Amino acid sequence: MILVQEQHQLQQQQQQQQQQRGKVGDFVFSGDVISCQMFLGNYSKKQCYPNITYEKPQFNVPVLYEDDHVAVLNKPAGIAVYSDTRNSSGGKKQRRTIHFLLPFILIPPKKGTEGGILRRPGIVHRIDKPTSGILVIAKTKIAMQSLHEQFRTRKIQKIYTAIINGDIQQQVGENDNDNDRKEDLSCWNVIDYPLGGKYAITSWKLLRKVQSLNAKDGILSKIEIRLETGRYHQIRRHFSWLYRRPLVGDHLYAGLLQAHHFRSKGLYLCSNGISFHHPIMRNNDDANDETVIVEVTIDLPKRFDKLMNAEESWALYDHSC
Incomplete structure (x- = not known):
């Protein structure tokens, strides 16, 4: 009985040693088993996006507005939107960014939300690291496309x-002719x-x-x-x-x-x-059925x-x- 248990433990150890997380550029050979783990990590917060493999950054950002398609945050000064890989050696310091924090503070869209749910929230625009204030986030593909187009067309x-x-x-101004x-x-x-x-x-x-x-x-x-x-x-x-x-x-x-x-x-x-114009919500009372304008001030x-x-x-x- 003891011999069987030892053999079973040895087989498990060998299997664990053979398993490895795939990276871009890895070779795949005949007989390899490729798997996809859909839920990784230990979370005390149920609303966290499920496909995150790292710990939550040690800071919080206020969420000013949120629905299934867009969210608006109040970024503090001194926090970067993205990590600068040229000046960072990786690790927790590199993850002290809005990009890495988003899956922990935003609620995933409801199942069946139209417009193509993004695997993780997408940042629509940037503001500088020393600048504080409003940052708009997209949670669906249709919201990302709509907001990008609104920025492009000003x-x-x-x-x-x-x-x-x-x-x-x-x-x-040139059109202000009134002396008063x-x-x-x-x-x-x-x-x-x-x-x-x-x-x-x-x-x-x-x-x-x-x-x-x-x-x-x-x-x-x-x-x-x-x-x-x-x-x-x-x-x-x-x-x-x-x-x-x-x-x-x-x-x-x-x-x-x-x-x-x-x-x-x-x-x-x-x-x-x-x-900005909401990518989905519309004014039913309006004869033209125009999109709802979202206004946020702090x-x-x-x-x-x-x-x-x-x-x-x-x-x-x-x-x-």
């Missing part, structure tokens, strides 16, 4: 808020300046100015931004290169324009609003107003005392 409206190191001069509107800070200014050989258009308006002893021109400016195009680092390059007024905390494009006082505070840029991180208030208080303080 039907998606995105709103950013930034703090600029310097005094930004509010200008009146020249003092109106709500009018939009347009930057039409090519980047990388491609046209790039950024619209902005001034929200608030405060005095600052550490800022260029002695002024910090908070502005609202709308992008007509989506070029690489468009906002940061437009204001740093064209206006010579970089975003506070911008290490990459500020150079000597950035005061040392602001270099350790992080980038003050937030994507705080978005609107409050700015508290550090934006905290910085503005602190700089203004220090500038107005009587330093002669």
